[in-house]
Amino acid sequence: MKKTSLLLLGLLSLASCKNEEKTPEKKFTEITGISQDLKPGDNFFRYVNAKWYDTITIPETQAGAGAYMFMNYPQRLRLQGILDSVSQSENVEGSIAQKVGDFYASGMDTATINKRGFEPVQPILNEIDAISDISSMMHFVTNATMAGNGSILSFYVGPDDKNSQMNIAHASQTGIGLPDRDYYFSEDSGTKEIQEAYKKYLSTLFQLTGISDAEASNKAGVVYDIEKQIAESHRTRIERRDVKANYNKMAVSELDKKHPNIGWPAVLEDLNAQTDSIDVGQPEYYDTLNSLLKTVPLEDWKVYLKAHTLENYADNLSKPFVDASFDFTKVISGQAVQKTRGEIMASAVDGYLGEALGQLYVKKYFPEEAKERMQELVDNVQKAYAKRIEDLEWMSDSTKIKAKEKLAAITKKIGYPDNWKDYSNVSIDKDTYFENIVSASSAAYQRNLEKLGEPVDKSEWFTTPSTVTAYNNPSANEIVFPAGILQPPYFDNDADDALNYGGIGMVIGHELTHTFDDQGAQFDKEGNVKNWWTDSDYEKFKSRIQQVIDQYSTFTVLDSLHIKGAMTVGENTADIAGVAVAYDAFKMTEQGQDTTKIGGFTPDQRFFLSVAKIWRVKMKDEFLRLWINNNPHSPPSWRVNGPLMNNPHFYEAFDVQPEDSLYLAEDERILIW
Known part of the structure; x- marks a missing residue:
């Protein structure tokens, strides 16, 4: 997803167990909830997630549950735990802990807020x-x-x-x-x-x-x-x-x-x-x-x-204003009950003092060894991408050289920034929540204004470390993976390669592909809007992009509501290629070259099962309608079924046949990257 677009985790846990092949020296994450009575080739999202989907209850304070953006719900509870602790401690005036703790405390003081009206x-x-x-x-x-x-x-x-x-x-x-x-x-x-x-x-x-x-x-x-x-x-x-x-x-x-x-x-x-x-x-x-x-x-x-x-x-x-705001939110999103004050304030602190809170989050929840393995995953997916470019039949050699140069020039950011934002000019007082917000907002404006006419700081991040997201920034030719997304089901440092390449590997491939989607392809390796294509190759590229638009526009989501293919084309392109390149990278690993079953599934099958699990999401109909009208991503079920129906290795792994609903003839399957 793009810079302003979000890739967020859900209410989901994977239990660890020893593999069925009796290899006591290693534990494998078990994949549970598979609906063996359903055919994988009819609806793979349902095959993997139906048991969960049909039994999960969406919390009253949320508009959905599961992976993706709804993983930020348990994230906020984690942040709330940090904030509850730091707000009750004696902190040095002007320190990160003092600013974060007092901002949180000021917002939790609803008695004072309500009194002020x-x-x-x-x-x-x-x-x-x-x-x-x-x-x-x-x-x-x-x-x-x-x-x-x-x-x-x-x-x-x-x-x-x-x-x-x-x-x-x-x-x-x-x-x-x-x-x-x-x-x-x-x-x-x-x-x-x-x-x-x-x-x-x-x-x-x-x-x-x-x-x-x-x-x-x-x-x-x-x-x-x-x-x-x-x-x-x-x-x-x-x-x-x-x-x-x-x-x-x-x-x-x-x-x-x-x-x-x-x-x-x-x-x-x-x-x-x-x-x-x-x-x-x-x-x-x-x-x-x-x-x-x-x-x-x-x-x-x-x-x-x-x-x-x-x-x-x-x-x-005060509360009457908050209630009025929520009454409108309820209509537009379907959320039944207001979030707790603690959850609201965890989001507020993350929004206004995100990198200050992020320092506390990373220290507690993000081990250095996770960053090291993630770096290896990113490097392998990048190598696989280079080979895919080299093997493209529709692209000329001269454009391939430019594409690989751009791919090699990508900056990869993992976990958290090297240089943290300075919040020294933000004034925080425990008794004045409103004024704290104005101070933080004014400071953010000044930080942004100070960049005017100055060289771009390529070390800057545009999301907080705790947010469950990932993004591609075309003007900097960079991909970014905050600590927030580097947890199950997307990434598990203790899991086998099949799950990690099907999970975070797909996300890495997705973000790399934004470098070459309908928008990203217009930027050169330096991040400038500049043509690096031959005319013939760019016309071929656009015709393939149109295939994505046309195919996804046929997908029905709710009643007669269809995916907006032209609005979601960048994300759909990234999903299709993201799965494909992640699979290629997985095949470079020892497990990817093996056929030993774990829990009754081959490594290839575990890879695709992982792809489906990272989009395990259930939404309220109101929120789904809001999503279709405004979100540049397809709904989660089509982030599974759409890419897989275009992937030949999925057909092989689950023996998908012409009579199956997801089956496409070979000449109808989309290949861009």
């Missing part, structure tokens, strides 16, 4: 009331942005896609409260319900500030109308996959002429951003915003800004 945001609401014209409105917007209170401006500093060694200013579309633009225009009953729930949420937030029900409802309508106009300018998720179309570096002087109402020079001055150009990812948004700043009455804009302030901070205010 919405008093923490009252000064912000007063600032909005004082806005007198568009200029003063934009002044408020920029200052709020720096404190983490975003609304109509999305500004950040990051690598230049065409000069990846340098950081530049970026601006992207923003301004809506629903998950995506399409929620404002879809007419199906499920989306209509979400629209009404969102309007009710907005109305409730206004009511909680002392406004009458009728006035609050009217204000909610004003906000929704503005957001719908904004949403019309947003590019779709599929359109945002176009790397080149989303690179629009413009001179500030040019932007100032185009957008006099925004006033870019004044905005940048308020942001303390010294730059003469900005990469505007989606120019249509800022074109529309410039017009709306004049056509929407100023008083309506003030209502909008109040709504977004209350939305941004609702979960950090």
